[in-house]
Amino acid sequence: MAAMSETGSARKAASPPVLKRRSPYPGWFFLPAAIIYSVLFLLPTIASLYFSLTRWTLFDSTFIGLDNFAQFLREPFLIKGLVNTVFYAVVTCGLKVVLGLFLALLLTSRVAARGYLRSVVFFPVLVSTVGVGITFTVLMHPTHGMINEGLALLGIKGPGWLTDPNLALFSVALVDVWKGVGLATVIYIAGIVAIPKDYYEAARIDGSTTWQSFVYVTLPLCRPATVTVITLSFIGGLRTFDLIWAMTRGGPGFASDTVASVIYKQYQSGFYGLSTAGNVVLFLLIAVLVVPLTMLLNRKEGHE
Template sequence: MAFAQPYTRKHRKQAAYPAWFLLPAAIIYTIFFLAPTFASLYFSLTRWTLFDATFIGLDNFAQFFREPFLVQGLVNTVVYAVITSGLKVVIGMLLAVLLTSQIVARGYLRSVVFFPVLVSTVGVGITFTVLMHPTTGMINQALAVFGVKGPGWLVDPKLALFSVALVDVWKGVGLATVIFIAGLVAIPRDYYEAARIDGGTKLQNFFYVTLPLSRPATVTVITLSFISGLRTFDLIWAMTKGGPGFASDTIASVIYKQYQAGFYGLSTAGNVVLFILIAVLVVPLTMFLNRKQGHE
């Protein structure tokens, strides 16, 4: 007990130093995140311009949910996020399993799969806009060779959102694959050896060894892909600008259009709605996935 007091004081004295190292990060976080967040909350309750602001309460939010195209953008955002995140998880996992197996040119194929991640999103959007042209696009021309009439990928209101979502998956699945590869190579080989001794097939190994033990990577991919889908703007704008009509509008593209039209208060309210949407959907999802992971 005689030695406990000096050690405690010394420990407390040393523990004070790391707190000072957090100060620069806290200042940057406050300036670039907390301050703009609270400013957005305030301006969403106003009708504002660059020079003045008039407090109007919740009128911007009421107008936001009264406009049919704004509500459609909200629905499109959730649909887009679910489609893109779901496909990235499934395709990314299958590609990771393939690229961790003993195949020829495995390293080269990994580079090919990851390459679209490095390409500019706007460049990808412009390229696929040309490829998906209903008459002169290479995709429909290739289908015509086999006697199939290609659809209007970006001009059909029923297909536009899904077409952009597929391009998003093509561009982003490489990152999901890399995360899954990291998760798969971290699984001890002893589990597969034990399964082989017990007579397990490759399909059984996948469902009873690979999937459960790669859950941390799966949680990461789901969370990142879902957030990315909810925040999407650049690919939508590069390919369809929310069209035809409002068929492929997401909240982010609607917000941008409102800014262009000069409805700054309404667009700021849209930003707040998007922030709340991400928080309401992603936080419970992450807690649920992490809880399931903890039980296992």
């Protein structure tokens, strides 16, 4: 036995060491990406943090500490902007998830002209956001807009889509969904197409109905696509500005103001330090809401 153990030890000692597989690319290959990332993200972020603590113009700056943040948080319409931002993000995100999944199911079925319909659904994503905003501003005009004129033909009095304080933000959110649901649909189509057909065949053999196959096969296996759509849509909703500004400019009054539009109004008024502090507040708002949401979604995905 002793001889056998000595022989085994000798073989282990004689075996060559296991070498870790090295990357075929040298480390300095990452240098261009690091430079671009630093110039376009790190340096502007650090500069924004500094200038948010100053009262600055294009030619000089004065350090004032946290006064900009204190003044920004005292603005009477900031709370309204915060509430509107979260409401807008939740509504647009939820509708894109539901409608994107529904359209993806439709466009992966045996519907006629499926390829053409996919193009039609995705086309609004390619259109300029400002152009979409201007177009729907005309369509939603309370008296001469095509939408209300069409409702009038049916005997229905159309509302003031963009002039009613209770409807303005929701109307813009609907336009945002119309423009962005195509991207959510494409992501869901990719997720559905990637599901092996064996799962559906097994469910059919077990006697599952179409609804049961959807609930127990499609939905769970489309979870990565759902996580992607929720994350992208929620971030986009929190940082929205261009569509809001093109359609309502935050009005009527402050009814459709978001944090981004409040920041822009401060910048227009010449309060550069105050608007920079607002950018930091918006960054923190996105981080506080999106990071825990992403961690929660990814954790649940990992447990399944």
